[in-house]
Amino acid sequence: MDRIRIRGGNELSGTIPISGAKNAALPLMIASLLTDDTLTLENVPHLADVEQLIRILGNHGVDYSVTGKRLRQDASLGRTIHFTARNIVDTTAPYELVSKMRASFWVIGPLLARMHKAKVSLPGGCAIGTRPVDLFIDGLRALGATIDIEAGYAIAEAKGGLVGNRFVFPKVSVGATHVMLMAASLAKGETVLENAAREPEIADLAGCLNAMGAKIEGAGTSTITIQGVPILSGARHRVLPDRIETGTYAMAVAMTGGDVTLTGTSVELLQTALGTLRHAGITVDRVEDGIRVYRNGGGIAPVDVVTDPYPGFPTDLQAQLMALMTCAEGTSHITETIFENRFMHVQELARLGAKISLSGQVATIEGVRRLAGAPVMATDLRASVSLVIAGLVAEGETTVNRVYHLDRGFERLEEKLGACGADIERISG
């Protein structure tokens, strides 16, 4: 199993190219199931989750081909992948494939819409909470599907096809909003989604679906209206930049000090998180094609943050912010409101000398003068990268084990950080 070894103490300076967003690429790839034409996606990141979803889609009959690989020697590769679901050969998404990744459950939407049936294993993904699927089921039922849960599978049918309806999400859900967008695009008549997720990845999917011929208005707001169409065509769409990767590297620079420009990304995608960094005393500037982040000399000020659905502070940056706050000059509080079990990095950060106490969903972080390197274990995707951030300033050597979590969501992390001066390497085997 690969490990990442870091020797802490180096400032970061230089340029980090930001990849396409994992959490946009996944639903966009799944949207290829909605048409027998070719959906071409540009700027697709090279990640374990993307490769796994290619396997899942392949099982349903989606062919793919890759172009635009390794055009440049820097890390901003952004592959172009062409997906064609000429015939859906299987409407079952088996446990062996789906259990590895939460988003794979989302195939239920397009399969139901196009094939009027689907049998999909209940999902896996990061163990950050119970992560039920009730909202998906209630939403699809509102569009006329019958759904039973049997032996770990959701078995769904929509004889005669899905029919548009009004659906009010009782709770904001990114995944359920993605699925309802895809399903309603091929339903008969109008669907109105209320209390929909507003994440940029939702608007990205809607933009792609509209390019395929869907009629969606309001994506990016909490009310989305979809006029169903009988058929969708192919399209070409560029995956939006990864705001979580952007925020992660911004926090890494905040942690080490130095001066880094994050390219191919935009401040608009993560205003709240960048605002938090400014409160912490970090300078964040909009520059052409990206964001410049620097901290020269000054300390890190403590902050109080609550995670929230977009446009709030993202739960996917909570662990990274906590790593940063371990070195703040004072006490910070971070409240996690999205997932009930997303503090697994706390005990690993403590191995490096962090002082963090937990009370329910609130973490209190008392800044310390120094962290010291140690072996640590990645427990989930964002938790793993928080350990890398801490390792960048910890004195001595930090080894992050179970790097496969990192590979789900960070493209060429050690290369990107290494190019900016970090002493970081991957140890294979």
Ligand SMILES: CC(=O)N[C@H]1[C@@H](OP(=O)(O)OP(=O)(O)OC[C@H]2O[C@@H](n3ccc(=O)[nH]c3=O)[C@H](O)[C@@H]2O)O[C@H](CO)[C@@H](O)[C@@H]1O
């Ligand atoms: C691949 C992807 O894009 N993953 C992101 C997506 O996950 P995901 O789409 O799984 O997250 P959701 O927005 O659905 O989850 C939000 C909350 O709703 C709950 N819930 C969700 C569905 C449901 O049927 N019932 C229910 O109770 C969840 O347990 C959680 O407490 O959004 C999360 C919240 O921004 C991010 O952390 C994940 O990185």
Ligand SMILES: C=C(OP(=O)(O)O)C(=O)O
């Ligand atoms: C939690 C995440 O992913 P997933 O929803 O696929 O588990 C994440 O991207 O941080």
